[in-house]
Amino acid sequence: MIPWLTTLSVCTVFLYNILLGSNYLALTQGVNFYLQQLNTLPIIENLSSAENIFKESKFNDLQRFSEVIRETDKLEGLFTIYRSLEDDRIYLEIASEQLNKNYLGTVTLDSGIGESGIYSGLALQDFLFYFRRVNNRIHFVIRNVNFRATSETPEHKALTRSFSDSVLYSVPIVSVSSQRKSLLINLNDLLIQDFAGLTPLLKSSLFADYELxxxxxYFGEVNSFPENIEINSIYNFSANQGANLITVPDSRALTLKVHYSFSQLPENNGYIPRLADERVGYFITAYQDLSNYNTTESFVRYINRWHLEPSVNDAPLSPPKKPIVFWIENAVPLEYRDAIREGVLMWNKAFEKAGFLNAIQVRQMPENADWHPADVRYNTIRWFNSIDAFFAKAPTRVNPLTGEILDADIIVDANMVRSLQPEYRSLIAANSNQINQLLSSNHQGFCKVPNPKTSDDRCYGIESSLQAAIGATAISMMPNSALDDEKMQEYVHQYLRSLIAHEVGHALGLRHNFHGSTMLAPAELNNPEITHSKGLVSSVMDYLPVNLAPQGTAQGDYFPATIGPYDEWAIMYGYKPSNFESIGEIIPEAEKPFLEQIVGSSKQPELAYATDEDIWDINPNANVWDMSNDVLVYSQWQMDNARLMWQKLDKHYPVKGESYSQLRTVFDKILIYYFRNANLIADYIGGQSFRRNYALDVNNWAFVPTDLAKQREALASLNEYIFAEDAFNFSPQLLNQLAPSRWNHWGNPVPISRLDYPIHDRIYRLQSTILRSLLEGDRLHRLLDIELKTLLGEALTIPELFDTLQNSIWTEVLGKEELKSISSIRRSLQREHLEILLEMVLRKTDVPEDGRTLAWYELKQLQKAISAKLKKSGEQLDIYTTAHLEEISDRITKTLNASLLSR
Incomplete structure (x- = not known):
């Protein structure tokens, strides 16, 4: 989400401090009284009451109400709006009872520029606000919902003095009507300024000082409905020296359209907030209950979910009174609408387990629709174009008091599918900077996961698109090297359907589940009888790679065709009506026993849950872009597939009449895919599993170290696929055909660096990234700790890791065979390994002291071996090898003899 203004919070009052176990009357006293307390306001001093506003003489000097609204068009609804089309003035009438009352505001970027983060359909802000009158002005105030206390208590008095609301704007009152008991403000004063915060957004995204x-x-379309008003503002920005924008004719000026929805907050609608549980992945609405001193936890957490009620009480399966309806925007291409529809409706399987029939419906937005896709009354799936976005996302608008989801709009960048069509063999221009960024990242890999606080959907989108492109490339390399149109259409259909199902899951309140891909064994992944019934994965809320079958195995589904067991279970937790609802209205705590019955199943392997903040750890069982319950086997399959694709490129590409630049792009794409899977294997070293289960028995641990045999197998695999001398064998013919694009125009600049393919640099960066991740301080600290957490002989030790790597990287020196010439790729790898050990000895990196002393020991052993080999080989070696080894020996000597100043 664009992180300019997250939901700002302000003081509100919440009456609730009845513990489970109180008498039945307390448990069933009702939601109505509970919701009434949500609008209780903190004390505001020195302000006239609403009744007195219309009696004060100071307002006699204001314009007469009738004069102001003369020759305007009147729009009646939640707020009455008066618009003068002659001079584009819009007045908002605020009734006395609407002052100090909570409303929900949502702000959407309706039109963007198609690059650099400024994209159509982005959700900019959502907040709870109220209008407050202070003298002859109206304050637009964002309400604080983070802290609450029981009304009319000492804690509430302290609350109102401890935390502040946010007065965002102050506008003058234009006129007051004592007869109508209402007042007017000019919306130009509020919305024809940078209300949406676009100026800082443009500065951070475009690095230029644009001013409104x-x-x-000016204003565009304006509508007022009984429960909401919808307003379009068109903003023009200019800069003396604008950004170098590709999509704008003149970068000194650009236009953005913003859609505002101000809506009635649901009250007394029977919605019951549902308590969150950390074992089930929902987005949450949390506040601190400052009245509660009786528990160790002062936070109250509700899951974000829609308000679904069965139309037939006590029926095992009932249609909801009001289903969740998604509208496919009329801008979505015709050929993709069926896949989108299927991706949405995939979730009805889960709702049936929760007791709802056809809980989700899909409708097509008419070509001549008289409503706007950003209208808060409609949940839409929108399509937009960009030159660099590559993402889909599903922002929701939530009642910040209860967690009730009120609106959701899924947006999809056309780039996610456009480049998968047969006429394209490349998805993104894999230029040098992009590849270098990937291959020089840390052990978690490029775009491992969005930051939980500032979700990077673009990062996810690029990786998702890469995975889809690899699948399309694999299809193109089937026998005869010809694309089958029908097969490609089915592939795109599967991909888009899965993509939409993931985003709809977010729209239903679900967070990521990065355990989702680990349900099936590798041998089961391409068995349709299993994947179409149980599912390919336990949750579509994972970041899922394309499922490419290994060589010799019939290809199954590339992407999930159905949601998984975790998805069904999570929807049951969030949406299944509790048995208390047949009795009457309840308070949230009364559902605890009912919810515990559901969440008690979390120990089942297919219900494992790990989300964004869980996977920064080294955990081979909770990761992104992985597949199966044995990632070690699966990743080896995929690297074998990558090698096969490289062989096909060597023998059959480029196709006659095709540009060499497309060959280069595909080669790089496969290299990224190869690295992605090698990176997953590295997570076995020092890895451990973590489950969010609660303590159940003595054998149920929170952390379980990765099996020693698996770690050793992972090291052997990395040696074979990454560090071995023959790991990267490309023919001169292939390397000499990897030419860059020579088109030079907007959107496609010609590289000014070397034109030929930098093969040494690419391989070095891949090997260096993996090697440094294996020897980084965090991993070494983990290995040292795990020795204390396992029985003797069951842990991979730092000495074993160091010895294994040194023996595989320095085979020419440490092996028994006679020393021969060392290839240029091996020399680069050996220098990098040496550099890492030297940095440890010289205390340039944060590693355990045991790691530093072992690095010193490994260097000593290496120096002895080099000296012995050089002495034995005499002058038989080539000058490259001789110079390489003598320089290595000299550096070791100087480092070991260095006199380090004490700190």
Whole structure:
């Protein structure tokens, strides 16, 4: 989400401090009284009451109400709006009872520029606000919902003095009507300024100082409905020296359209907030209950979910009174609408387990629809174009008091599918900077997971698109090297359907589950009888790679065709009606026993849950872009597939009449895929599993170290696929055909660096990234700790890791065979390994002291071996090898003899 203004919070009052176990009357006293307390306001001093506003003489000097609204069009609804089309003035009428009352505001970027993070359909802000009158002005105030206390208690008095609301804007009152008991403000004063916070957004995204030109900004369509008002503002920005934008004709000026929805907050609608549980992955609405001193936890957490009620009480399966309806925007291409529809409806399987029939419906937005896709009354799936976005996302608008989801709009960048069509063999321009960024990242890999606080959907989108492109490339390399149109259409259909199902899961309140891909054994992944019934994965809320079958195995589903067991279970937790609802209205705590019955199943392997903040750890069982319950086997399959694709490129590409630049792009794409899977294997070293289960028995641990045999197998695999001398064998013919694009125009600049393919640099960066991740301080500290957490002889030790790597990287020196010439790729790898050990000895990196002393020991052993080999080989070696080894020996000597100053 664009992180300009997250939901700002302000003081509100919440009456609730009845513990489970109180008498039945307390448990069933009702939601109505509970919701009434949500609108209780903190004390505001020195302000006239609403009744007195219309009696004060100071307002006599204001314009007469009738004069102000003369020759305007009147729009009645939640707020009455008066619009003068002649001079583009819009007045908002605020009734006395609407002052100090909670409303929900949502702000959407309706039109963008198609690059650099400024994209159509992005959700900019959502907040709870109220209008407050102070003298002759109206304050637009964001309400604080993070802290609450029981009304009319000492804690509430302290609350109102401890935390502040946020007064975002102050506008003058234009006129007051004592007869109508209402007042007017000019919406131009509020919304024809940078209300949406676009100026800082443009500065952070475009690195240019754009300023709002108010004289060029104006209102577009404006509507007022019984429960909401919808307003479009068109903003023009200018800069003396604008950003170098590709998509804008003149970068000194650009236009953005923002859609505002101000809506009634649901009250007394029977919605019951549902308590969150950390074993089930929902987005949550949390606040601190400052009245509660009786528990160790002062936070109250509700899951974010829609308000679903069965139309037939006590029926095992009932249609909801009001289903969740998604509208496919009329801008979505016709050929993709069926896949989108299927991806949405995939979730009805889960809702049936929760007792709802056809809980989700899909409708097509008419071509001549008289409503806007950003209208808060409609949940839409929108399509937009960009030159660099590559993402889909599903922002929701939530009642910040209860967690009730009120609106959701899924947006999909056309780039996610456009480049998968047969006429394209490349997805993204894999230029040098992009590859270098990937291959020089840390052990977690490029775009491992969005930051939980500032979710990077673009990062996810690039990886998702890469995975889809690899699948399309694999299809193109089937026998005869010809694309089958029908097969490609089915592939795109599977991909888009899975993508939409993932985003709809977010729209239903679900967070990522990065355990989702580990349900099936590798041998089961391409068995349709299993994947179409149980599912390919336990949850579509994972970041899922394309499922490519290994050589010799019939290809199954590339992407999930159904949601998984975890998805069904999570929806049951969030949406299944509790048995208390047949009795009457309840308070949230009364559902605890009912919810515990559901979440008690979390120990089942297919219900494992790990989300964004869980996977920064080294955990081979909870990761992104992995597949199966044995990632070690699966990743080896995929690297074998990558090698096969390279062989096909060597023998059959480029196709006659095709540019060499497409061959280069595909080669790089496969290299990224190869690295991605090698990186997953590295997570076995020092890895451990972590489950969010609660303590159940003595054998149920929170952490379980990765099996020693698996770690040793992972090291052997990395040696074979990454560090071995023959790991990367490309023919001169292939390397000499990897030419860059020579088109030079907007959107496709010609590289100014070397034109030929930098093969040494690419391989070095891949090997260096993996090697440094294996020897980084965090991993070494983990290995040292695990020795204390396992029985003797069951842990991979730092000495074994160091010895294994040194013996595989320095085979020419440490092996028994006669020393021969060392290839240039091996020399680069050996220098990098040496550099890592030297940095440890010289205390340039944060590693355990045992790691530093072992590095010193390994260097000593290496120096002895080099000296012996050089002495034995005499002058038989080539000058490359001789110079390489003598320089290595000299560096070791100087480092070991260095006199380090004490700290």
């Amino acid at each position: 030109a108010e004289n060029k900004s």
